Structures are given as C-alpha cells and as structure tokens.
Amino acid sequence: AKMAGKNCYRYYSRAMDHAVERRVHMEQELRGAWERGELRLAYQPIYRTRDRRMVGVEVLLRWQHPTLGTIPPSVFIEVAEQSGLIEVIGPKVLRAACTEAVQWPPGADGEGLFVSVNVSPRQLRGGELPTLVADCLRDTGLPASRLHLELTETAVIGDEMLAAALLDKLHRTGVKVWLDDFGTGFSGLSHLRQVPVDGVKIDKSFVADMQRDPDDLALTTAIIAMAHALGITVVAEGIEQEVQFDLLAQRGCDLAQGYWLSHPVSATDVVQLLEAGS
Ligand code: C2E
Ligand code: CA
Ligand code: CA
Ligand code: CA
Numbered sequence: 001a002k003m004a005g006k007n008c009y010r011y012y013s014r015a016m017d018h019a020v021e022r023r024v025h026m027e028q029e030l031r032g033a034w035e036r037g038e039l040r041l042a043y044q045p046i047y048r049t050r051d052r053r054m055v056g057v058e059v060l061l062r063w064q065h066p067t068l069g070t071i072p073p074s075v076f077i078e079v080a081e082q083s084g085l086i087e088v089i090g091p092k093v094l095r096a097a098c099t100e101a102v103q104w105p106p107g108a109d110g111e112g113l114f115v116s117v118n119v120s121p122r123q124l125r126g127g128e129l130p131t132l133v134a135d136c137l138r139d140t141g142l143p144a145s146r147l148h149l150e151l152t153e154t155a156v157i158g159d160e161m162l163a164a165a166l167l168d169k170l171h172r173t174g175v176k177v178w179l180d181d182f183g184t185g186f187s188g189l190s191h192l193r194q195v196p197v198d199g200v201k202i203d204k205s206f207v208a209d210m211q212r213d214p215d216d217l218a219l220t221t222a223i224i225a226m227a228h229a230l231g232i233t234v235v236a237e238g239i240e241q242e243v244q245f246d247l248l249a250q251r252g253c254d255l256a257q258g259y260w261l262s263h264p265v266s267a268t269d270v271v272q273l274l275e276a277g278s
Contacts, residue, residue: 027083029065030076034092039063041096042264045273046116046235046257049249054107054273056114056148058257059097060264061089081122090123091132098140098147100267105274113274116148116178121155130169137173144174150201151177153185160194167196178235183223192230199254200227204238207258211243224251 033039043057063071080086094117101115123129137144149170156163156179170177179192182200192200202223210216220236227234236248239258248256265273 023079026068026071026076026079027085029068030063030079030083030085030089033063033065034089038065039089041093041100041267043115043267043270044257044264045262045270046114046255047261049245049253049256052261053109054113054262055111055255056116057101057270058116058150058264059093059118061093061118077120081120084122086120086122090120091136093117094132095136095140098136098142101146102140102142104271107274112143112146113270114146114148114176115142116150118150118180119155121152124151124155124166127166127169129166130173133170133175134173137175145176147175148199149175149177150180151197152180153182153191156195157185157191160191163195171196178233183219192227192232197232199233199235201235201237202253204258207236207238207244207248208240210247211241217247220248220253221251224248224253228252 040062042060042062044060045054046056046058047053048055061073061077063073063076065071077086080089097115097117101113104113106112119129133147133149136142137147156167167177176198178199178201179195179197180201181203183206184203200223202220206216206220208216210220224234233254234252235255235257236244236253237257239245239248239256239260241260244258245256245260262273
C-alpha cells in the first residue's frame with residue numbers, strides 16, 4: 001500500500017510538473033505573440049432586439065500559434081491575467097479595436113457601430129485605465145460614444161467606493177461601461193444602485209437554459225425589469241436558439257448576441273455586413 005501511495009504521488013507530481021511546464025511555455029510564447037502577429041481580433045455582432053439591426057460588436061481576442069495551434073481565450077486570457085501580461089496585451093487590443101472601428105462605414109441609421117472591449121480585473125489595478133482610454137480615443141479619433149467597456153461583475157464587487165470612483169472617471173471620458181457575466185457573481189441587483197453602470201450583460205449560462213428552466217427564466221425576467229427600472233440597458237449573450245431570442249425580446253431585453261444571430265467574424269466581414277445593410 002505504501003508503494004502504491006508513493007507511485008501515486010509520483011504520478012500526480014509528474015502530471016503536475018507537466019502542467020506547470022506547459023503553462024510556463026505558454027506564457028513565454030504569449031509574451032511575443034502580438035509582435036509575431038499570432039493574435040488577432042474577432043468581432044461578434046450585437047443586435048437591437050426591437051428591429052434586429054446590428055448596432056455594435058464585441059471584440060474577442062484570438063490566438064493562433066504555429067505549433068500549439070488555436071488556443072482558446074478561456075485558457076490564454078487566464079495565463080495572461082495571472083502572469084500580468086494582460087496589462088501589456090489589454091491596451092493593445094483596445095487601441096487596435098478603436099483603430100479598426102473608426103474606419104467602418106456608418107450603420108443602418110447613420111450611427112457608427114459601437115465596439116465593446118473586454119477589460120480584465122487586473123487592468124483596473126493602478127488606476128491607469130481612464131487615461132489609457134482617453135489617449136486611445138484621442139489618438140484614433142473614435143467618438144467616445146462608440147466605445148463600450150465590459151467589466152466583470154466580480155471585478156467591481158468588494159470595494160464599491162473604489163469601483164464607483166473608477167466608473168466615474170471612465171464616464172468622464174464619454175465611454176459606456178457594461179457589467180459582463182451578470183448574475184454569476186451573485187452580487188445581487190442591489191449593487192446596481194451603488195455602481196453606476198450603463199448596461200448589464202446577462203450571462204450566457206442563464207440564456208442557455210431559459211426555455212426549459214423556470215428559475216433561469218424568472219431570473220432573466222427579473223434582471224431585465226430591475227435594470228430597466230434603474231435606466232440600465234440589458235444585453236443578453238449566448239443566444240443559440242430562436243426561442244431564446246423570442247423570450248428575451250418579449251421581455252424587453254434591449255440587445256442580443258449569440259451564435260443564432262452571428263458567430264464572431266473578421267473586421268472585413270463586419271464591413272461587409274454593414275455594406276449589406278444588416
Ligand atoms: P465573454 O466576455 O463572456 O465573451 C463571450 C464568449 O461567448 C466568447 O467566447 C464568445 O465567442 C462566446 N459566445 C458567443 N456567442 C455564443 C453562443 O451563442 N453560445 C456560446 N456557448 N458561446 C457564445 P470566447 O471568444 O471564447 O471568449 C471567452 C472569454 O475570454 C470571454 O468571455 C472573455 O472573458 C475572455 N476574452 C476574450 N477576449 C478578451 C480580451 O480581449 N480581453 C479580455 N480581458 N478577455 C477576453
Ligand atoms: Ca464579454
Ligand atoms: Ca460574458
Ligand atoms: Ca439552470
């Protein structure tokens with residue numbers, strides 16, 4: 001039994017070494033990935049539910065490595081956050097997105113599409129984000145109203161005073177701030193009173209089951225009603241079926257995003273969609 005235990009320990013220890021090695025390797029590769037042109041931006045269209053017009057896009061980072069292959073953001077964003085690399089990559093994504101979006105033709109009602117950029121909790125540290133955002137807008141010429149930032153619910157919970165001060169500074173640049181993955185952090189809707197955000201994105205885990213799980217439907221309905229009572233925009237993500245879109249539209253959900261509407265696409269495709277009058 002002792003022997004088995006020892007072997008067992010060795011086995012796990014080796015497996016762990018391997019995982020650590022892979023992580024370290026990935027971190028090293030990620031360090032130069034932007035410069036080598038392995039990172040690119042994908043854009044997932046966001047539609048107004050009322051008339052199903054494309055009104056914006058969410059920017060999603062992609063990493064295609066020559067030997068490691070396609071690495072999903074759920075893996076490499078985590079590595080970037082833990083290593084601090086996100087503080088280098090995040091600003092590049094923001095700048096690239098603004099540079100790209102300013103070149104797009106105006107959409108259906110003459111207004112430019114908004115670009116919604118994910119901001120990791122780590123980028124909120126140090127308080128440099130508002131300056132970075134202001135610099136990006138100035139340098140690229142993108143109107144502030146066309147830039148949205150997606151902050152996770154968990155990033156702003158805990159210190160509401162600090163969060164409120166940061167959001168205030170961000171708002172002074174003219175951008176909009178959305179709470180991403182809303183509902184998962186279990187912060188409760190009462191936080192929306194203290195943290196002045198412009199919108200919430202209902203997490204896709206609630207949308208996924210809403211047509212068969214009464215709890216998820218009730219929760220989604222409550223989020224929409226409460227957000228609207230506070231004058232906050234509601235976006236639903238992860239819509240994969242028409243029935244989900246219909247349920248959300250019936251409840252007055254303002255904006256919709258998901259594979260059923262469109263997968264993430266390239267910048268060229270965004271321009272094509274705009275020119276086709278989507
Ligand atoms: P997220 O911000 O919640 O982004 C939405 C994710 O849902 C994206 O995954 C998107 O491709 C996926 N999605 C869109 N429609 C559907 C659908 O109908 N069904 C399902 N099941 N999924 C859908 P992706 O691109 O793999 O990104 C995963 C996460 O990585 C993002 O989650 C975000 O947290 C993070 N991420 C991606 N790009 C960036 C970035 O530039 N900066 C930061 N900080 N995080 C990023
Ligand atoms: Ca997001
Ligand atoms: Ca999300
Ligand atoms: Ca459920």
